[in-house]
Amino acid sequence: MNFTEVPYQRPDLDAVMTQLKQGTAAMQAAADGEAAVTVAKQMVALLNDTMSAAMIATIRHTVDTRDAFYTAEDDFWNEAGPQLAAAEANYLKAVLASPYRDSLAAVYPKPYFLKAANQLRLNQPSVIALQQKANALSSEYQALIASAELDFRGETYNLEQIGPFRDDADRATRKEANAAYWGFFAAHEADFDRIYDEMVKTRTAIATTLGFKDYSELSYVMMNRFDYDEAMVATYRHEVQTKVVPLVAKQRAKQAKRLGLDHLAYYDLGVQFASGNAKPEGTPDELVEAARKMYHEMAPEAGEFFDHMVNSHLLELLAKPGKASGGYAEYIPSIRSPFIFANFNGTSDDVDVLTHEAGHAFQTYLAKWIQPGDCVFPTYEAAEIFSMSMEFIAYPWMHQFFGMQTAKYKYAHLQASLEFLPYGILVDHFQHEVYTHPDWTPAERKASWRRLEKLYNPDKDYSENADLDRGIWWMRQGHIFETPFYYVDYTIAQVVAYQFWQRFNVEHDKTAWTDYMAMAKAGGSQTLLELLKTGHLRSPFEPGALDSTLTAIQTQLDAVDDSQL
Template sequence: MTFPALPAAIDEIDAREWASFEPYFAELMERPLTHANARQWLEDWSALERILWESFSWTYIQKSLDTTDEAKEQAFLDFLNNVYPEAQRAAQVLKERLLALQITPEEMPDMTLVLRDMRSEAEMFREENIPLQTRLAELGNQYDKLTGGLKARWNGEEKNLSQLAVFLNDRDRAVRQRAWEAIADLWLGIRPDLDKIYREMLELRRQVAANADFPDYRAYAFQERGRFDYTPEDCFIFHEAIETVVVPATRRILARKRERLGVDVLRPWDWIPERGILVQTGDGEPLKPYDSQDDLIQHTLNIFNQLDPELSRYYATMADENLLDLDTRPGKALGGYCSSLPWRKRPFIFMNGVGLHDDVQTMLHESGHAFHDFESYALPFVWQANPPMEFAEVASMSMELLAAPYLTKKNGGFYTSAEAARARIEHLEGIIVFLPYMAVVDAFQHWVYTHPDEAMDPANCDAAWDDLWQRFIPDVAWGELADTRMTGWHRKPHIFSSPFYYIEYGMAQVGALQVWRNSLTDRGGALAAYRYALSLGGTRTLPELFTAVGAEFRFDTAMLSELVGLIEETIAELEKA
């Protein structure tokens, strides 16, 4: 039996049916495997995985683009139900065959970490977990569909959440309050539905962990996410450093906001952590950097051309091949992401732009992920291109900071010099005030999955979230709006669909700030280190990747004090500009 020819393009394969993939897996299972032919066998398996992963990504992208299209949703669900479980089973067989060879680091030095990860995955695999994981993915889709369909009337027009969020940035406090309350009412209206989804998710995850012989889902998730280089205790150290260093810095920012607004207290529509919105108090209306998707693309392309011609070429490729879908519209899923299409070796960027500066930041952020994909596609095996998520976010967050000096119109960007200074202040303030919110999201999930019986009652989840909110989120008066504060965990999709995936953003932000710090004295060197580290994909450990990009993998009080100090100094300088 010879390895069948793989299709030239993804549309040549029916991603809804396991029969489309099964012959390729069958050949790999039956082919004799020896040390002599292991590399060719791996190359064939890697090529197959590229098609499989792209099939998943593409069906997910398509249903995200229009959550009202039942055919696209069904194609995604068919993949989840018909292909994903069988692919997991087949991959387990192949992993066991490969691991039985006991390949040494000397034989395949470039596969050392991949084999470590495969060994961990093989140890965790349980046949009985496959239907549970499929159901979890279905519940995640329910969350996306439910929240993506939320709409409210605004001045006689129907608006989705992304469109309503535009008014959360309005300089008129009454407009902000009205928009915030409209959005809050929409979320509270689906509170019972979200509680029901989450309860079922908790039951399933508890069973998944038990089936795999873990004491709780947190222990399972840490191994599943490949957290070989830090522990839950390290997360708590990070939380405490944020409480010690960043919460006081946040208070200083909020005090300036109160003074400039001329108010005694801030209200929830003045600072909305889950949306990264902090009221701006400078002169003029909120920044409106672009008028259309084409305008956003062109100015972003100009910025990247100033920063690095090769990065600009990557971005132009995505634009030319229609791999950017950036505007919000009714029925489009919430949020933004970059998804790799590893068969064609291209990334796809999805976002919900509404013409505000936050969209520019999202565009730069997701482009950083895309550059990571482009730089690592040259690695021979698909698994090597998967970096730890803690470092994947360094790629995106660093790009937000590295591109900042080129936001001005004279560099082809969006703003006058004064507007660019405003944008940079907004971004830097946002970094500081994000970290306490990140700590809430992460600490909440530590509580949930180590208190599984208590967490089954949504009221206990509300109370645990509220306790953490009071600890980390200072100086906002909620008054009679406590229900919306306590159910803030509903509004963070990661908590539902990607448990424990959030501290990565905080760790990566610390790494990205170090890249930015380095760029202030050696821009060329910092950019070269950035691109080199991205090209390594997942072929180095997490601390080694931080070292490659010119950063230290540590999150203590001393590190945060240095970086927060640099941010505050830079904000002070920009305010004088």
């Protein structure tokens, strides 16, 4: 297969809606379990094909946001998505009401029924227009980000391409590059404020129309948080604030000393060593080949997976003009394959993509037995376990990417994973504040971000940048705009991934790979806590769940003479 040649055809929306209506009636009329299963399989095929078409269009739009055809298709799916969801809701209602649920369990895994119940609460005809507006606003944000053209030392860069200069070993260079980067957000601050203000009001209207107190309350249904609630997250948030923030402060002090500075400015935070951060050695093609070698040595299944990704052109890796920012992995049911999107820019992030996004893709590759296609991935926080754990599982092969800089990479990566926890909690806490205060002005939102930032990231010194000191950092975080409340998931997964880090790299536990594989294959057929049980892992919501791994991480970092890196 060559993914670039996979045909795309916009489905006949009316025909799909009619088939959904017919499937709903057939499910309601099913005379026995066998008949219900027949209908379910037909609906799985219909929805898999429809979802796949939407994914292919979205992928090709993000590859080149200037492509007029796929921009039009993106607009179509922004409108069609909520309509299809509302039509599917009637079918889901019939499934949940079926007296043949036991028979349907042969087609649909347990989480499907849980998600179906949540979808029925959310996908109502009364909010279709509002959902369409929210989709259009997300596309507007994405286009604004992709439009960035930064003038830097006689050349033009987008937000991804300027990344290496922002973390350059030369302090003057990184200060200038960061000024250019954040200058874009400051110059377009009014646009970001307007888009987000409309998003908050639109999402709040969705929540209240559906009978929720606010969009924050709705988010726990939308994100399918089956095994935990907001009170448990608040406790977890407190654990991070009290136990992780002090560890990060300790690491920041060591970082400043390594850089020969009395304190770190905001543009110093991304630079770990005076000699510069570890950079991958080799061209993008050589990095891909190093990854192929790594996965073949890791396990036969991993090697087979990566060969498939390369040979089938399922990797879209290079940063280029007009391309959407960020990175992601998707699973496309119609071709039973994952797809990886990234923006290589010559930094260690390129290698992280080949482990993080490949961790996602590998999980779906192993779980492609699951139907329907939207159950191949587990819920969001569980899905991130596989990507973040793969970053740690890959540690023994990092010399293939970094050579003599491997020790620098591992130290910086482990520190960065520690630093991420408070930031991830900050993003989640900020969104809860915003959506429980939907009438806030843009200025009040920025003030809230800055207040929380001082709580979770007190190491950030913006004294040389008044715009950041006012609280505009969050404008670069696409999740806040495009996938609200999808962020605490990363932190939950990170805490779980630490357990795999410890088992693979400290304890050298021979059962760790078996457990990782078992969880990956189970995928979306299990809930978060069920997957943790499958993998013999501890729940991050248990009191003191962070303690042992945090101690191990700190011991590991303290054992390194970082002055020699």
